[in-house]
Each structure stands twice: as C-alpha cells, then as structure tokens.
Amino acid sequence: xxxxxRREGEFDSLRALLAKANxxxxxxxxxxxxxxxxxxxxxxxxALSRVTLRELRENPVVPYQEDEVTRVIQDAxxxxxxxxxxxxxxxxxxxxxxxxxxxxxxxxAIREGLTSExxxxxxxxxxxxxxxxxxxxxxxxxxxxTTIGEPGTLSFRLQPNDxxxxxxxxxxxxxxxxxxxxxxAVIGINPVVDSAENTAAILEATHGFIEExxxxxxxxxxxxxxxxMEAIREGAPADMVFQSLAGTxxxxxxxxxxxxxLDEADELARRRCSSSxxxxxxxxxxxxxxxxxxxxxxxxQLTLESRCYGLAKRYDPFLLNTVVGFIGPEYLYDGRQVIRxxxxxxxxxxxxxxxxxxxxxxxxxxEADQNDIETLxxxxxxxxxxxxxxxxxxxxxxxxxxxxxxHDAATLRELFGREPIEPxxxxxxxxGITENGRLTERAGDPTVFA
Amino acid sequence: MSDxxxxxxxxxxxxxxxxxxxxxxxxxxxxVGRAGSRPRTDTLLEFRADHGIxxxxxxxxxxxxxxxxxxxVKIGTLIEDTEEYLARxxxxxxxxxxxxxxxxxxxxxxxxxxxxxxxxxxxxxVEANVPDLLPILLDGLADRDLRVGTPVFVEYGRVDVxxxxxxxxxxxxxxxxxxxxxxxxxxxxxSAYLVYGPERGGPTAKKSVISNIHQGxxxxxxxxxxxxxxxxxxxxxxxxxxxxxxxxxEFVTD
Ligand code: B12
Numbered sequence: 070x071x072x073x074x075r076r077e078g079e080f081d082s083l084r085a086l087l088a089k090a091n092x093x094x095x096x097x098x099x100x101x102x103x104x105x106x107x108x109x110x111x112x113x114x115x116a117l118s119r120v121t122l123r124e125l126r127e128n129p130v131v132p133y134q135e136d137e138v139t140r141v142i143q144d145a146x147x148x149x150x151x152x153x154x155x156x157x158x159x160x161x162x163x164x165x166x167x168x169x170x171x172x173x174x175x176x177x178a179i180r181e182g183l184t185s186e187x188x189x190x191x192x193x194x195x196x197x198x199x200x201x202x203x204x205x206x207x208x209x210x211x212x213x214x215t216t217i218g219e220p221g222t223l224s225f226r227l228q229p230n231d232x233x234x235x236x237x238x239x240x241x242x243x244x245x246x247x248x249x250x251x252x253x254a255v256i257g258i259n260p261v262v263d264s265a266e267n268t269a270a271i272l273e274a275t276h277g278f279i280e281e282x283x284x285x286x287x288x289x290x291x292x293x294x295x296x297x298m299e300a301i302r303e304g305a306p307a308d309m310v311f312q313s314l315a316g317t318x319x320x321x322x323x324x325x326x327x328x329x330x331l332d333e334a335d336e337l338a339r340r341r342c343s344s345s346x347x348x349x350x351x352x353x354x355x356x357x358x359x360x361x362x363x364x365x366x367x368x369x370q371l372t373l374e375s376r377c378y379g380l381a382k383r384y385d386p387f388l389l390n391t392v393v394g395f396i397g398p399e400y401l402y403d404g405r406q407v408i409r410x411x412x413x414x415x416x417x418x419x420x421x422x423x424x425x426x427x428x429x430x431x432x433x434x435x436e437a438d439q440n441d442i443e444t445l446x447x448x449x450x451x452x453x454x455x456x457x458x459x460x461x462x463x464x465x466x467x468x469x470x471x472x473x474x475x476h477d478a479a480t481l482r483e484l485f486g487r488e489p490i491e492p493x494x495x496x497x498x499x500x501g502i503t504e505n506g507r508l509t510e511r512a513g514d515p516t517v518f519a
Numbered sequence: 520m521s522d523x524x525x526x527x528x529x530x531x532x533x534x535x536x537x538x539x540x541x542x543x544x545x546x547x548x549x550x551v552g553r554a555g556s557r558p559r560t561d562t563l564l565e566f567r568a569d570h571g572i573x574x575x576x577x578x579x580x581x582x583x584x585x586x587x588x589x590x591x592v593k594i595g596t597l598i599e600d601t602e603e604y605l606a607r608x609x610x611x612x613x614x615x616x617x618x619x620x621x622x623x624x625x626x627x628x629x630x631x632x633x634x635x636x637x638x639x640x641x642x643x644x645v646e647a648n649v650p651d652l653l654p655i656l657l658d659g660l661a662d663r664d665l666r667v668g669t670p671v672f673v674e675y676g677r678v679d680v681x682x683x684x685x686x687x688x689x690x691x692x693x694x695x696x697x698x699x700x701x702x703x704x705x706x707x708x709x710s711a712y713l714v715y716g717p718e719r720g721g722p723t724a725k726k727s728v729i730s731n732i733h734q735g736x737x738x739x740x741x742x743x744x745x746x747x748x749x750x751x752x753x754x755x756x757x758x759x760x761x762x763x764x765x766x767x768x769e770f771v772t773d
Binding site for chain 1: 574
C-alpha cells in the first residue's frame with residue numbers, strides 16, 4: 070500500500086507502521102524495525118488507530134502468494150461478517166471491545182471477520198488494563214477428555230520434566246503436582262530424547278498412571294510432531310498431539326513443519342488419539358521464535374505471534390499457551406516486557422477464539438525474577454487465562470528456566486476463588502487433597518499415591 | 520546449588536521412607552512441603568539463592584588455560600563482550616573474514632567431521648563436561664575411520680556459528696558442543712548440535728541435538744558414545760535433523 074501519511078508522521082508501509090506502534094521490545098529493536106523514540110511510537114499508534122480493518126485485510130504483513138500462514142488466515146475469514154465491519158477503524162474496534170455493554174456473544178459475532186493482523190493492530194493500541202478487561206470477558210472452552218475454560222475454573226498443566234527422561238522421576242513429580250491440585254489441563258512432558266520409542270514410553274507411563282488412579286485429565290508428550298505421529302501409529306496412548314508454531318511459512322520450515330504435515334497429523338490425531346475429544350491439539354508459541362530463526366520477514370514479533378493463533382485456529386486446539394519469557398533478553402528484555410507480552414498474547418489468542426493459557430516464565434539470562442512472573446500470573450488469572458504451567462517450586466531442571474510452581478496453582482485458586490475443571494475437582498476431593506476449595510493436611514505429599 | 524535440598528521440610532509424609540527415596544533420586548524440588556499454599560520460608564530463600572548463582576554463571580568466560588590444555592584453536596565471533604552477546608544473537612552466529620582466514624591457516628580443510636566447542640550461555644558447562652567428552656569423541660570417531668578436523672574453540676558463539684565454521688572449512692559434518700542457558704539446578708548443562716552439510720542460513724530443522732549433557736542428566740561419557748553413533752549415522756546417510764527421521768516415515772504403513 071502507498072505510504073501511510075497522517076498528520077502524526079509518515080510510515081513506509083503498514084508492516085512498518087505495525088512494528089513501530091508496538092510497546093518497546095528488544096526483539097523488534099534487534100530486527101531493526103522498532104520505533105526510534107517514544108514520540109515515534111505514539112505517532113505510529115495514532116496513525117494505526119485510523120487505519121481501517123479493510124486496509125489491514127488487504128495488506129497482510131507477508132504476501133498471500135508467498136506464505137501459507139497468510140493463506141490459512143485469509144481463507145478462513147467469513148466474508149459476510151468481514152463486510153459488516155471492514156470500514157471500522159482500529160480505534161473503533163478497540164472501543165467496541167472495551168465497551169462495558171459489549172458482551173462475549175457480541176465479540177463472537179465479529180470474530181470470524183477478523184484477521185490476525187487486525188487483532189495484532191488493536192492489541193497495539195490497548196493498555197495493559199484494556200487487554201486484561203477484554204480478555205476476561207471472553208469465555209473460550211474446549212474439550213479433550215474434560216472441558217477447559219468454563220467460567221469459575223482455573224486450570225494448570227503439570228510439567229514433570231526430567232533431564233534424563235527417567236520415567237520414575239516423571240511419575241514422582243506428577244504425584245507431587247497432583248497432590249497440590251495441579252494437572253487438570255494436562256500432564257505434559259518435554260522429552261530430552263526426541264525418539265518415537267522414548268515418546269511412547271512416556272505416554273504409556275503417564276497414561277497408565279492416569280488409568281490406575283482414575284485421574285480425569287489428559288496426557289501429552291511434547292516431542293516433535295513427526296515423532297509423536299510415529300509413536301501414535303505404533304499404538305502409543307496420546308490424548309493430544311503437540312507442536313510449536315511460528316507465524317510465517319519460513320518460521321515453520323525452521324521448526325520442520327508445514328500446513329500439509331499439520332493436516333496429516335490432525336487427521337491421524339482425530340482417528341488415533343486415546344482421548345474422547347473433539348479437541349486433540351496442544352500448541353505452544355512465543356514472541357521472538359521467528360526472529361531467532363531469521364524467519365520474521367521484516368514483521369514485528371507481536372504481529373507474528375498473532376498469526377500463530379490464526380494458524381492454530383485451523384486445528385481447534387484444546388490447549389495453546391504462549392511461553393512468554395522462554396527464549397531470552399534479546400526478545401523480551403525484562404519483567405516489564407514479559408508482562409506486557411503475556412497480556413498481549415492471551416488477549417490476542419482469546420480474540421481468535423483460542424482456549425488460551427500461558428507459561429509465565431523467565432530465563433536466568435534475563436532481567437527478571439520470580440516476583441515478575443508471580444505478578445504476571447496474578448494479572449492473567451484476573452484476565453481470564455484458561456490455564457498456567459506449573460513445575461516443582463517453579464524450577465524446570467531440564468528446560469533450564471523458571472515458571473509458576475505447583476504451590477502457585479493452589480494459591481491462585483485460593484486468591485481468585487476458582488475451581489479446577491470438574492470432574493478433576495471432584496477427584497481431588499475424593500482423594501482427600503482438597504476440601505472446601507482449600508488444600509487439606511494430606512496435600513503436598515507425593516506419597517499419598519503409593 | 521545447595522547440596523542438601525529442603526527435602527525434610529514436608530511434615531508427616533504418609534510414607535517417609537518412600538519420600539526419602541523419591542527426593543534422593545529426583546533432581547526436581549520435590550517433597551518441599553508448604554506453609555498453607557505457599558512454600559516454606561527456607562525453601563523460598565534457597566530458591567532465590569540458587570537464582571543468584573545461576574545468574575552469575577551467564578556472565579563468566581571459559582578459562583584460557585582450559586582452552587590451551589585441551590589443544591583447541593581459539594577464535595571469536597563478531598561479539599565484543601557479554602552484554603553484546605546477550606543482545607545480538609545474529610553477531611554470535613558469524614565470524615569475520617580475518618577469522619575465516621585464520622581458521623583456514625590453522626585447521627585442516629575438508630574434514631569429514633569438524634568439532635567446535637563454544638561457551639554459549641554457560642562457560643561452566645564447557646569446563647565441566649568437555650574434558651571427559653572430547654577424548655571419547657575423538658577416539659570413537661577415529662575407531663569409525665572418520666577423518667576429524669582440527670577442533671576449534673569459539674568465544675561468544677551461538678549454535679549457528681557452526682554453519683559458518685563448517686562452511687569455511689568445507690566440512691562434511693559439523694558438531695558444536697555448547698553451553699546451554701544455565702538453570703537453577705545446574706549451570707553445567709551442555710548440548711551437542713550436529714549438522715550434515717553445514718551452510719550459513721540452513722534451516723534449524725536440518726540439525727540434530729543431544730541436550731542435557733551433565734552429571735545429573737546424560738553423563739558426558741555416555742554422551743560421547745551416543746554422539747559417535749549419531750555422527751557415524753549422519754555421515755553414512757548423508758543427512759541430519761528431521762531428514763534422519765523422514766526416511767523412516769516412508770516405511771511406516773498405517
Ligand atoms: C530456547 C530453546 C528453544 C527456542 C529456540 C530459540 C533460541 N534462540 O534459543 C525455541 C522456543 C524457538 C525452541 C523451539 C524448539 N525446540 Co527447543 N529448546 C530450547 C532450550 C530450552 C534451550 C536452548 C539453549 O540453551 N540454547 C543455547 C544457545 C546458546 O543457543 P542459541 O544459538 O542461542 O539458540 C539456538 C538453539 O537454542 C537452537 N534450538 C533450540 N531448540 C532446538 C531444537 C532442535 C531440534 C534444534 C536442532 C535446535 C534447537 O535454536 C536456536 C537458534 O539457532 C532447549 C533445552 C536445553 N536444555 O537446551 C530446548 C530443546 C533444544 N528444544 C527442543 C525441541 C524439541 C524444540 C522444538 C523442535 C519443539 C517442537 N516440537 O517444535 C522447537 C523447534 C526447534 C527448531 N527446529 O527450530 C528439544 C530438543 C530435543 C531433541 N533432542 O531433538 C530441547 C532439548 C528441549 C526438550 N527436551 O524438549 N527451542
């Protein structure tokens with residue numbers, strides 16, 4: 070599109086304007102596309118606020134012919150809905166979303182007319198509280214063995230990783246986590262060794278445990294999707310399949326995937342996953358992943374993140390979480406940038422209709438600490454994130470980063486008066502782990518499952 | 520990291536012996552107990568102390584004496600200091616023209632296997648594991664009759680610097696032993712990334728990785744043996760990464 074010329078300044082293209090309108094992120098600076106000053110940043114936001122949804126639709130950040138993620142997003146737009154809203158400016162979209170009289174149902178009514186670029190654009194105009202307000206208004210549920218995202222619930226992934234994939238250690242960590250009431254979203258393990266054999270061993274062990282103790286939840290082993298497909302074809306019990314996503318075709322190529330592979334995995338999962346479904350996918354994303362593989366195509370990391378959700382939507386996932394401080398300071402410098410990105414991601418995911426969760430996390434080479442991600446977790450529990458990641462004492466000894474703890478799961482439920490998914494909550498009560506929504510004397514003890 | 524984890528902080532476990540067994544073998548922070556829904560005070564403070572130690576590990580360099588003793592040819596990337604290293608991964612993946620020249624002067628060209636060691640995000644990972652791992656790797660590869668080039672140490676390296684080095688030296692296969700980001704439990708975790716036909720800008724999916732090499736994960740001696748097998752397979756099948764697997768997929772019938 071021609072130069073976007075507004076009173077506030079000039080920007081070469083919509084792609085450049087979107088980048089400059091971002092809150093400050095080291096990743097956009099590394100890519101050389103960030104605003105040079107706060108003044109330029111705000112000028113960009115002003116110019117963006119006047120852009121129409123039609124302009125955003127007609128100018129995807131990566132051309133339709135060149136990128137299959139763009140094609141997935143554009144082809145999914147429901148035209149009559151788009152026709153109805155296409156002349157809205159981004160500012161109008163923001164005001165529609167934050168309006169106290171706008172209901173979840175009214176948001177659903179425009180959802181299918183939005184593209185990922187429109188959703189990214191509006192996120193750039195929103196303050197942290199705007200993002201939290203609108204996120205909390207959207208209820209997005211999905212069903213695997215159990216149903217996630219019902220109002221009044223708050224769920225957690227139990228992540229019992231081990232640096233040697235020792236299955237006994239994985240199960241002991243699972244026992245500890247369950248004894249704090251975490252694990253209703255999924256018991257999900259990142260394996261060190263990416264082989265079908267190892268994936269199958271982990272799936273069988275967790276599936277066996279779930280059966281033995283009749284835990285109403287689902288399992289997942291987060292190896293590469295092709296590895297899981299091989300394991301599933303050989304009969305391994307996977308309730309879901311997992312894959313990391315990028316927001317460009319080139320980024321996905323870095324990850325060793327494309328749409329046709331995901332379609333094939335989807336078809337396999339629907340026929341062969343051990344869960345009742347219908348939602349059988351787990352995705353992870355995170356700002357900065359594309360640039361880390363030099364596959365960002367000159368696009369800012371927030372817009373790329375939004376496009377991940379546009380791609381994910383094709384597969385109706387049960388879980389999708391941003392892993393928000395996972396990579397390092399070159400993309401999100403400190404606690405402040407991580408908190409902002411976490412709020413943006415959950416908002417954008419939910420506006421896409423994705424049952425969003427978040428891994429509120431940080432690495433040891435970032436300027437952040439546990440307080441920052443506790444703050445983020447409190448904020449996002451208020452903002453209606455469906456679930457969080459939990460690891461023993463917040464310390465993942467295999468991925469080498471920190472996230473929320475098993476303890477945090479119980480605390481967040483206590484703080485917000487939220488319940489686990491039913492029937493998982495019922496199971497916790499039967500096991501004597503919770504009573505009246507609080508941990509009992511028996512809780513926090515892995516040996517109750519001996 | 521503190522030697523003794525806060526494992527006896529859980530009051531009155533249902534099965535104390537079992538709890539002991541669990542916490543003895545498990546590297547995660549299990550059996551820590553709680554105060555209400557929060558951690559015990561000692562557990563919390565221990566966690567914060569470990570965070571401090573892990574942060575310090577990012578900012579150290581590999582000892583010069585170590586590099587000499589190990590007989591590695593030392594080069595650098597485009598990075599000048601730690602701060603730039605953290606901010607500019609792109610410059611940690613590239614070497615200068617002079618460095619490329621230096622490499623060709625001091626290293627064998629056209630090897631079947633080029634070994635590279637890099638500090639990455641943890642120098643202690645290199646110092647803790649490379650002395651055990653490298654000899655096994657060199658012996659094992661010699662046993663398989665693979666022609667190994669002159670091992671190189673690269674300061675301030677990112678994983679993809681292996682592509683630049685491998686390309687400049689025209690290696691068939693390149694392996695980089697690199698410090699992972701330090702965790703709380705261990706700052707000594709090393710990874711080996713491998714690629715067949717290294718070339719700048721090649722997709723990550725074409726690489727393979729063996730991670731979590733340290734005493735508490737995959738011990739360096741075992742890692743050495745696994746790496747020899749993997750490198751031999753890569754050289755024989757002339758591929759790496761996802762392509763190693765893709766081959767199998769064709770034979771799987773549903
Ligand atoms: C950070 C990280 C990532 C980041 C990488 C970005 C970045 N700049 O580092 C992101 C989130 C993008 C990522 C993605 C994936 N990762 Co990863 N990652 C890690 C982690 C936690 C730390 C890596 C590290 O310290 N690097 C050191 C620094 C110095 O490297 P760097 O040059 O800055 O960054 C490069 C490496 O991190 C590398 N890398 C990161 N992950 C992977 C995975 C594979 C298969 C390869 C070849 C390279 C690679 O890519 C970066 C850019 O060049 C490790 C766990 C660990 N303990 O090491 C897992 C780990 C390496 N990843 C793993 C996996 C499975 C993946 C995915 C394939 C997941 C998926 N199903 O899609 C994807 C795709 C990777 C790809 N092909 O591009 C596995 C590998 C298992 C195996 N033996 O094959 C590990 C061991 C974690 C695990 N156990 O699950 N990862």
